[in-house]
Structures are given as structure tokens and as C-alpha cells.
């Protein structure tokens with residue numbers, strides 16, 4: 056009975072949506088992805104494990120690349136435009152500001168936070184939050200980045216000379232603590248809950264990916280009856296309890312400081328002051344009442360997930376790339392010596408500007424290993440591309456991995472070549488083709504924050520350690536983000552005597 060009901064609902068829904076979309080399609084249609092079936096379209100290709108999802112994504116990207124940069128596919132009744140053409144991607148990224156319906160899967164947890172929110176709420180929040188990421192605020196975080204990097208160097212000491220080890224677990228804790236301090240102004244107090252917190256975030260990512268793969272779970276009506284939803288509810292409850300606790304504690308601290316007429320700023324280990332991002336939000340809610348407690352909680356949840364996993368994966372891939380190419384590693388080391396000398400002093404904002412080769416290496420890693428190889432938008436009105444028009448009501452897949460392999464990158468597009476970011480003749484084209492932090496108006500709000508923090512960390516690490524790795528051994532999967540399925544290990548040798556390392 057359930058299956059029959061499901062089947063009838065799908066057929067009727069498919070019929071209506073397809074009829075509506077066909078009516079709107081212009082005469083010139085992009086080529087369709089091969090393998091389309093009646094009713095199901097291409098939904099069946101999504102079914103499989105997370106490694107399969109990654110392979111499908113690469114295949115769809117390659118199809119789009121070889122067929123002129125735009126193809127269509129059908130996920131059940133939905134018509135999806137899948138794009139790798141850089142100009143068309145740019146057009147879509149700036150004209151379609153609504154996230155696609157897949158992002159609704161995250162709403163029970165993240166609500167209308169910046170990542171999953173759309174429309175006027177997103178616009179208002181982005182405007183409110185942009186100042187929290189201006190250069191002056193970010194410069195205040197450098198002390199935290201330095202302290203945290205030193206801690207990481209100290210923690211990794213036990214692995215020196217012991218052969219390969221999975222470095223992600225060190226990087227995850229490091230980035231989580233960094234986000235906790237800079238974004239929420241909190242530190243060790245939650246240590247007993249961190250394990251459960253990280254595990255719940257990982258479970259939530261797996262749940263979203265599984266729902267995406269199983270197209271019959273896309274409609275809420277069926278999903279709400281599933282075991283997966285019950286598991287999701289359990290994790291969402293814990294995650295909300297946790298973020299509410301962070302929020303309430305920070306409010307209490309602010310209130311106490313206000314009573315004592317003290318500064319509300321956070322303090323890093325060297326006594327340097329910085330203003331955690333959450334404080335800015337709480338001040339806005341107190342002074343101007345422009346953001347509600349619920350909205351702040353949604354942004355707290357959003358910044359946790361958007362901030363911590365992303366940076367740890369990018370650091371993980373970058374260290375592996377550095378370890379794979381010894382000449383690249385030596386060039387970064389020489390640059391660090393040129394800018395900071397042999398000393399172990401803190402990295403300053405002026406140093407960060409000068410570490411151009413290191414930045415090129417991070418960008419090149421993100422080009423080949425973009426943690427968001429695809430993002431998805433909803434066209435709420437017709438969008439004119441170079442050769443086609445995306446009709447209103449369609450989904451659009453922005454295939455960033457595909458764009459990063461476009462032939463405009465040149466004959467060495469498949470190679471790891473950080474030098475391409477230093478070549479002034481190709482730099483402006485490269486920047487236009489680079490979507491490591493997404494592109495257009497909904498790009499990453501914290502891209503400068505992330506770059507500053509990662510450059511500081513790698514500088515500290517490479518001053519003390521030589522990294523060895525083989526990135527060709529890594530296998531990948533999609534679990535919301537591009538993640539390693541296996542083979543993500545490095546080994547470390549000391550560059551400097553042990554007693555030069557302070558924890």
C-alpha cells in the first residue's frame with residue numbers, strides 16, 4: 056500500500072512538474088546526460104555509497120565539460136541544469152541567490168542560517184554579518200591563530216619519526232577549538248561534550264548524503280516516516296542543546312562584564328584582545344533588536360559546521376600535497392625563512408601578506424580538491440546563459456570540480472602546479488576560474504579568515520617539521536563535502552631540535 060501510494064504520488068507530481076517545465080523551455084535545449092529513464096530520469100544514478108556519489112559527480116562534470124559546458128539531467132520530475140562553463144557559472148552564481156531544495160534537508164538543524172537560508176532573511180543576515188569579517192576584526196584573531204598553531208605543533212610531536220598516521224583527527228580538534236575561540240569566544244569548558252558534538256556533526260553529514268542518494272526520501276512526507284529521520288531528530292536535539300548552552304553562557308559572561316563595566320572582548324594566551332563573532336551578534340540583538348535569539352542560534356550552528364570541517368579538510372589535503380612534492384615544500388620553507396627568519400616568533404598580519412607562495416599552494420590544493428565540488432541553486436526566474444536559458448523553476452548544479460578541470464587552465468590542468476598562481480599573465484583568468492570558496496554573492500563569508508588561519512598554521516608546522524605523504528594514494532568520497540575515504544596519512548620528521556618546540 057505504501058509503495059503504491061508512493062508510486063502514484065511520484066507519477067502525478069512528475070507529470071505536473073515536467074509539463075510545467077517543458078512549457079517554459081526554449082527551443083534550444085542543452086544536451087541531456089546519457090541514461091535518462093522515463094519517470095525516474097537520472098535519479099537512479101544517485102543511488103550507491105559515498106564513493107559512488109563522488110564518481111557520479113566526476114562523470115557528470117566530465118560530460119558537461121565535453122558537451123560545451125551545460126547539460127541537463129532529471130532528478131525524478133526536476134529538471135536540473137549542470138554547468139561547468141565559467142561564464143555561465145558566474146551568471147548563475149550572481150543571479151540565482153536561492154539555495155536549491157536539497158539545502159532544505161539541513162533546515163531542521165541550521166534553520167535559516169546563512170548556509171541554508173534564502174530570500175530576504177539571508178539578505179538581511181549577510182548584510183549584518185559581513186562587517187564581522189572585515190579585515191580589522193580578522194587581524195584581531197591572529198593571536199589566536201598563533202596560539203592554536205603552537206599547540207598543534209606540540210601535539211604532533213608524539214608522531215615524529217613514528218611513520219604514517221591519520222593527521223585529520225589532530226586538525227579537526229585544532230580547527231574546532233579555533234572556531235570556538237574566534238567565533239564563540241569559548242574554550243576548554245565543553246571538553247566533556249566535544250566528542251559527542253563532533254560525532255553528531257559527522258552523523259548529520261552522513262544522514263544528508265544518504266537522503267540525497269535515496270531519491271524516495273527527498274519528499275518530507277516519506278522522509279518523516281523513515282528511521283533516518285528518527286536518527287536525525289536525536290542528533291538535532293543534542294546539537295541544539297549544545298549551541299543553546301554556548302549561547303546562554305556567552306550571554307551570561309557578557310552580562311557580568313557589562314555589570315563590571317569591563318571589556319567584552321576575548322583574550323588570547325598572550326593577552327591580546329579580540330572580539331568573538333558571537334559577541335557582535337549579541338550586541339546587535341541587545342542594541343538594535345535586529346536579530347532574534349533563534350536566528351542567532353541558527354547562525355551559531357551554521358558557523359560551527361561551515362567553519363570547522365571545511366578548514367580541517369583543506370589543511371589535511373594541503374599538508375598531503377606539500378608532503379608529496381618535496382620541491383614545493385622546500386620553496387615554502389625558504390619563503391617562510393625569507394619572511395620570518397629562523398626565529399620562532401608569531402606570524403603577523405604583515406607576514407601573511409608576504410607568504411604568497413604558501414597561498415598559491417593552498418589555492419592549488421583547493422583547485423584539485425575542492426571541498427565543495429558542487430553547489431546547487433534554484434532559478435526563481437529565467438536565467439539567460441551564453442547559449443541557453445535556464446527556465447524558472449529549475450535547479451542548477453554549479454560544478455566547481457568540473458570548472459577547475461576546464462581546458463582554459465591549460466595543458467597542465469590535471470597537474471599540481473602552484474606556480475600557475477604566480478604567473479601574472481594567467482592570474483586574473485585563474486582567479487575567475489577558481490571556486491574553492493564558491494563564487495558570486497553567496498561565496499564563503501569567511502574566506503579571508505580561513506586563508507589567514509590556514510597560512511598561520513602551515514607556517515608554524517613547516518618551521519618545525521618536514522612532512523612526507525603521497526596524495527596519489529588517497530581515495531575520495533562525498534559526505535556533504537569532499538572527504539577522504541582512505542589513504543589520508545602523513546609522516547613527520549623534525550627540522551629543528553625538539554627543545555625548540557613550545558607547546
Ligand code: HEM
Pocket residue numbers: 169170181234238357358361362363365366369426427430431490491492493496497498499500501502504505506
Ligand atoms: C578552507 C575553509 C573554507 C572553505 C574551503 C569554505 C568554502 C565555502 C563554500 C564553497 C561555500 C559555498 C557553499 C554553498 O553555496 O553551498 C561557503 C559558504 C559559507 N561559508 Fe565557508 N569555507 C571555509 C571556511 C569557512 C569558515 C571558517 C566559516 C566560518 C567561520 C565559513 C562560513 C561560511 C558560511 C556562513 C557560508 C554561507 C555563506 C552564504 O551563503 O551567504 N566558511 N564556504
